[in-house]
Amino acid sequence: MEAKKTPKADLTKKTGLFLNIGLAVSVGLVLFAFEYKSYEDFGLKDLGTIDDDFEELLDIPITEQPPPPPPPVEQPIIEEIPDEVEIEEKIEVNFDVDVKEETVIKEIVIADAPVEEKADAIFDVVENPPEPAGGFEGWNKYLSSNLKYPTQARRMGIEGTVYVVFVVNTDGSIQDVDVLRGIGGGCDEEAIRVVKAAPKWTPGRQRGRPVRVKMRLPIRFKLS
Structure with missing residues (x-):
């Protein structure tokens, strides 16, 4: 036979109630644990008043130091000379020079130092410039009789003035002939020749002496 239980004795119907009650009790214990405060009685001790002497330590009197003494001044040593000692100065005067009224002092004339002229120096301007044989009139005659018009310049119709430069030596010879400004067509070479x-x-002269002089002359080429 199966045992029969009365409905009042069946506890399974109240499990939910018991569960809620258990949760409520657990939550309450947890909150109580967090909110619970405990205080320890260590006992207060009366420290009383502490005597400090900080102000006395900080109040230090200022010591005054006297200024350093000045350095000793060295007094000059004065040597006394007795009055009996006389200082003698010996001055020698020579009167052996005989000065006569008839003595004539010659006047000294300072002349300019002579200008040294180098023999190889070439002058551009001199006191007496060089001249061709027979003067410049004879020079024009020489050119007219010896100057030949170049065939190339004549064929090309070239005419104008060739400027030549040369040096006249102390013996009258001519050297270093060159064209200063030419016109081409063979005229430059003919002028040099x-x-x-x-x-x-005739050589040029400077201070009466023959010197080398640089000359510049025009030579004209003109078609007739």
Whole structure:
């Protein structure tokens, strides 16, 4: 036979109630644990008043130091000379020079130092410039009789003035002939040839001495 239980004795119907009650009790215990405060009685001790002497330590009197003494001044040593000692100065005067009224002092004239002129120096301007044989009139005659018009310049119709430069030596000979400004067509070469073949010139003179002089002359080429 199966045992029969009364409905009042069946506890399974109240499990939910018991569960809620258990949860409520657990939550309450947890909150109580967090909110619970405990205090320890260590006992208060009366420290009383502490005597400090900080102000006394900080109040230090200022010590005054006297200024350093000045350095000793060295007094000059004065040597006394007795009055009996006389200081003698010996001055020698020579009166052996005989001065006569008739003595004449010559006047000293300072002359300028002579200007040294180098023999190889070439002058551009001198007191007496060089001249060709027979003067410049004879020079024009020499050119007219010896100057040949170049065939190339004549064929091309070239005419104008060739400027030549050369040096007249102390013996009147001519050297270093060159064209200063030419016109081309063979005229430059012809002008150099004529000047080199010219007879000797009269040399230029500076302070009465023959010197080398640089000359510049025009030679004109004109078609007739």
